[in-house]
Amino acid sequence: MNQHAAQKTPVNRLPNKIYVSAFSTRGVKEINQDAYAYHISSNELSPSHVFVIADGVSSSTVSQVASDFATSEFVKLFNIAPEQWSIKTRAEAIIKELNARLYTRTQRSAFCYTPEKGYVCTLSVAILTGNRLDVFHVGDCQVQLVSDNATSPVLLTHPHRHVSDSEPSQTYLSNALGVKANIDIDHTSHTLSASSTIAISTDGVHEFVSLPGILNKINGAEILSENQSALLVHEAFNQGSDDNLTLLLIKYQIGNESGSNDSEPHVHLCKPAFKELETGDKIDGITLERQLYSSARSHVFIASLQAHKGTHEQHPVVVKTPSTDFSQSPEMLNVFLIESWFARRLNSTHVVKSPTHLNLGLKHRPTAFYSISDYVKGQTLAQWSFDNPTPSLEQIRDIIEQVGKGLQAMHRQGILHRDIRPENIMISEQGHCTIIDLGSAALADAPSLYSSAPIPGAALFAAPEYFLGNVGTERSDLFSLAILTYFLLCGRYPYHSKLAHCRTFAEQKKLKYETALDPKRPIPTWVDSALKRALHVNPDKRYSTLSEFLYSLRYPNPTQHTAYEPLVKRHPLFVYKVLILALIFSNLVTLILFN
Template identity: 35%
Template structure:
């Protein structure tokens, strides 16, 4: 991406300029991972400290935004930064003599623009404005948060630092080469008409955007503006190609490793033996010759080494692993020497997969199941905090070591919001997870949410308690909303295990085909597995006709059919017998 920025600010007829503005145009890799940020804050005239709020809000955004996780989406990153700034400014007001007069405290308006890949992200609080000029047409992208009391009197309804909670307007729109964005405070836009803005922006004074911004400010001042005046102009000169919008989606220059065998020395490791091989990857136990530690090496599948999409996802596994710090997530090894081949090195877990554990423990008690599920949920929460979805949670991707610690080990299907928002999408992609454990919404072509991972965890919980799947293979066959409404949950209760009836109600909720009907969070699900709620205990006591109407009426029909048969038999006797 390449942009040109022009800016100008003037205190106008006031003694102090309470506006503050700035722009950050980073170099790679931040340019691709975080984008370009522009921000404008406008202090309010009734406050003598509002200029402090303006500077703090803008500088905090431009500095702290680039310190947020590059796994986060732009929306989450900016909102986290602005929420923190709002809390600090509001607390300063509460500790000042102006705590009972918010209009004199540390408050300001803020409008910000983040240009990442081929998308513009707009954030807005207050009455400064953001415009877009496209094809000669000027469009206002923000809504003024101002309440008009009368023709000459109004007040701000929203501002940074004004209240303990901050409500931020946000929307995203596609970028086009040649787009022009204008950020302006009310001291400017209230005194220059849209026609003048369009004409001035189209002329652009031979490409000198600073001079163009100065001309707009001077015109507003000439027309009688009595406020501070600030204008920022951003011209999109060049956009990244769709195939190169994200540096993490580039196929590496490292060659694929050779076929590895036991006792072979490879890139500073000695291969001990092959642990697992599939169509997706080859996994080996090895010894790091520098530290003498046991490690696991994962290499690309021989059959897929010419598949760019596969190699991109293989690259992403290590990228994801290095950003997760949790005892229940597989840890990558530190890279202490130059790497000459494409592979991933991780810690060695001395244990077994959950699949094997279930075969060795076909009827675990409820408390053991709770312990396993809670550890998996703890690892999943590390993904969700960074706006990542695992998308392929299944027993083969979970390890239990000799101490009983549970770890999630495979990230090949992980979706990262911060990277996914830059990818070119032509429609719904394939279901990356294993069909038996994937949430129903994936089969409708939906992107999935944290509740999709919750569904997968609930399937594993159900399987641990019953040895079977809640819907069998029917979920992957239900590819329409109507078909999914016909999915019938089969109770986890049976005569062979002592499982409280309310546990079945918890699982029924977590496994609902509609994600909005499931638990809102993983913590809610794990809490409900230990603490019976009234809604679940009352559900367990409800008659069968309310719990499962289909099953009830099937039973009634079967009983009636049997009664009819017996009546006919009594009336006419057995076939072949004299009446």
């Protein structure tokens, strides 16, 4: 992000008004490693305005990538986060995820031994909800606040910098995204009792211009000038700023009716008594019509939405609620909500969607822990395979290719499914396949961040590396997809149940792949070869991508010989030459011996 034009966005919410002016430039440097993003909400169900700024670290040549990623991703994830989460829970969960993803990217790069040169940046976030301001801070940016009833601006952040032991005049950044596996986050909340102005700036601005006096003047003005941020940035540049310069100014005018200043959700995480929802219950404009499924972890219902005037008839939805035992732990409840958060990040016709309350037209925030997803008509692939015990190879290819597309959509968003099996796939009457359960899903770059299950999903479909205590990768999902292919083709498993009992790699290496070839079914040898490679116990020896595996199921690999062929068939000319030479040699020997 090299330079942004100044912007002003007035939005009326009841009597309140908000104005934003933002500007960023590279200054004297070749690259702008700063970045910013913001979102002005017009949604009454989620009335939070989000402002994010990131400052790159000068020791890194790729810090601008981290800054752009952190700012844009924060706004995106915040707007689709579970409605039951408080502002604090949302923001801290997102910052921890951003840190984990940047840290993993650095560890996988050439900067693994010098993380300060990798994908690192600072991050400061200001969130306005009604009259409440929440600030989350990592690094050395500044957030300042001035209000009508205050005598001077308030500094809401403190720089995460340490003084050098060898050179006391020098300081160094002690906390930033992407440097360490864990991140320390400062959180400050402030109630706005009068109209206020907020400034979020990188050190290239606030170290060269005095913002407090300027903020007082801005707060006293009737509106925020469109180019105010640009003017202040240029003033800092003229004062000798030798860094990138970024400034966000937010002017928040509060009327007589200020709205709610409560950023906490309606749902209490530590609620001692949790009433299980049952068929017939009505909650938040949703009626639970029929129970589809029940387990020790959750209950699943088909539900209808309350009709609103002027709207068309709405399709049924699926509501998943936690069981009584599962709901006793706040941590477990948060894990329960992660499933819908992951689903909202995806855009694939082969993965179930989890709409927000706003998209559903609901007028109330959720008052209990539950997740909503689209209702997918059809039957599970488990039932389909029972009804179709001998599907054709083409039918299986079609199913696996659809499930593979769903997995590819997840992998593009950095999400692993980790529980591909027939029960988690719906197939419609027209043959359309949809992955419906993301309860075991995790981030590829931080598998343990949202899930602590050592062996996710069903053991018969789990990849071998999970049994060794290793984290999964995209090749783990590939293994599960290959197991599913083998199961649909043969009705059994390539290693039976032996794989789940192998807890060392040496034990796994002793396992023998059982061929899918069957004299009763016309299965090409090259299909069996493709399955054998995809089902290798060593992840490094499987296909590198899902697309490669899907291609190999449909097209034979001419470089891979899948069955023994006689030498005369493979190299006939060579065999004929050898035979001729042998005959000549035998004739010569005969002539010599008998003459």
